[in-house]
Amino acid sequence: MFQKFYQKACDSLLPQTLYVVATPIGNLADITLRALAVLSKADVVCAEDTRVTAQLLAAYGIQARLLSVREHNERQMAEKVIAALAEGKIVAQVSDAGTPAVCDPGARLVESVREAGFAVVPVMGASAVMAALSVAGIADSTFYFAGFLPAKAGERQKRLAQWQEADFPVVMFETPHRIAATLSDMQTLFPGRRLMLGREISKTFETFLSGTADELAARLQADSNQSRGEMVLVLHPAAQREADGLPPEAQQVMKILAAELPTKQAAELAAKISGANKKALYDLALEWKKTS
CATH class of the missing domain: 1.10.10 (Arc Repressor Mutant, subunit A)
Structure with a gap:
C-alpha cells in the first residue's frame, strides 16, 4: 500500500522545479512519503547544514548531491540552483528541521528561483507551531506566529507588551538560555494569563507544561531539564471583559x-x-x- 503512494509521488515530480521540503523536527518517522520521493529523486538537495541533512538521508538509504545553502550565501547559491533548473533538473530545498524559509534560511532562494521563471512547490510536513497549538486547548482559529522573540531584554519586553490585550493566541519560539528571562518578563506583563510551553516536540524527552508564567517559572526552576531543548510558547488570549x-x-x-x-x-x-x-x-x- 505504501509503495503505491510513494510511486505515485515519484511519478508526479516535475523537472525544472524547486521543491521546498519540510523535514522532521525530531522524530524521523514524521517524514512524509512525498518528502521521501522528492529527496530520493532530486538531482540536487539544498541543505542548511549538509551534515545534518546527510544523517537524515542516510536514515532512509537516500544518496543525493548536497549543496550548502545558508543564510549568508543564499543569493550566491541561487545562481547555481537556477542553472541546475535551467538544465531540467529537480532541486529540493530543506532546512535542518521543519519547513525552510520559516524562521530558517530559504526565502531568498525561493524568491530568486521564482523571479527566474521556475516553479516552486511546497512539500508540507511536521510543524512545531501547529503541533503546539493542537495541544494547547485553544478553540480560536485565529492566531499570531511571532517567530523567535528578540534577544535583547528591552526589545523583548516591548514586543511582549503588544500582546497584553490580545484577544488571540500568540505562538513564539524561545531558546533555553533565554527562557527564564522571558518567563520573568511574562510574569510582569501577563499576571494570571495562561501559557503553554512545548519542549522538544516529537523527540524523546517531549514535555508540555501549562499554567501561568509564575507556575511555569517555578516548574523550570524545580527541574533544570525543562530548560533544555527546542521550545515553543503559546500565550493564551487575554480574558475578555463583558x-x-x-x-x-x-x-x-x-x-x-x-x-x-x-x-x-x-x-x-x-x-x-x-x-x-x-x-x-x-x-x-x-x-x-x-x-x-
Missing part, C-alpha cells in the same frame, strides 16, 4: 463609529480612542445589530 462592563463613554464612541464604518474598523478606532477592549466593542456592536 460588553456590559464597558464604560458608557466607550459604548457611545462605538455607537457613533458603527453607524458610519464597518464593524471591525469601527471597533479598532473605538478601542484606540477610548482605551476599551476591541473584542468587547466588536461583540457589543454585533449585539446591537441582532436586536435592531
Whole structure:
C-alpha cells in the first residue's frame, strides 16, 4: 500500500522545479512519503547544514548531491540552483528541521528561483507551531506566529507588551538560555494569563507544561531539564471583559463609529480612542445589530 503512494509521488515530480521540503523536527518517522520521493529523486538537495541533512538521508538509504545553502550565501547559491533548473533538473530545498524559509534560511532562494521563471512547490510536513497549538486547548482559529522573540531584554519586553490585550493566541519560539528571562518578563506583563510551553516536540524527552508564567517559572526552576531543548510558547488570549462592563463613554464612541464604518474598523478606532477592549466593542456592536 505504501509503495503505491510513494510511486505515485515519484511519478508526479516535475523537472525544472524547486521543491521546498519540510523535514522532521525530531522524530524521523514524521517524514512524509512525498518528502521521501522528492529527496530520493532530486538531482540536487539544498541543505542548511549538509551534515545534518546527510544523517537524515542516510536514515532512509537516500544518496543525493548536497549543496550548502545558508543564510549568508543564499543569493550566491541561487545562481547555481537556477542553472541546475535551467538544465531540467529537480532541486529540493530543506532546512535542518521543519519547513525552510520559516524562521530558517530559504526565502531568498525561493524568491530568486521564482523571479527566474521556475516553479516552486511546497512539500508540507511536521510543524512545531501547529503541533503546539493542537495541544494547547485553544478553540480560536485565529492566531499570531511571532517567530523567535528578540534577544535583547528591552526589545523583548516591548514586543511582549503588544500582546497584553490580545484577544488571540500568540505562538513564539524561545531558546533555553533565554527562557527564564522571558518567563520573568511574562510574569510582569501577563499576571494570571495562561501559557503553554512545548519542549522538544516529537523527540524523546517531549514535555508540555501549562499554567501561568509564575507556575511555569517555578516548574523550570524545580527541574533544570525543562530548560533544555527546542521550545515553543503559546500565550493564551487575554480574558475578555463583558460588553456590559464597558464604560458608557466607550459604548457611545462605538455607537457613533458603527453607524458610519464597518464593524471591525469601527471597533479598532473605538478601542484606540477610548482605551476599551476591541473584542468587547466588536461583540457589543454585533449585539446591537441582532436586536435592531
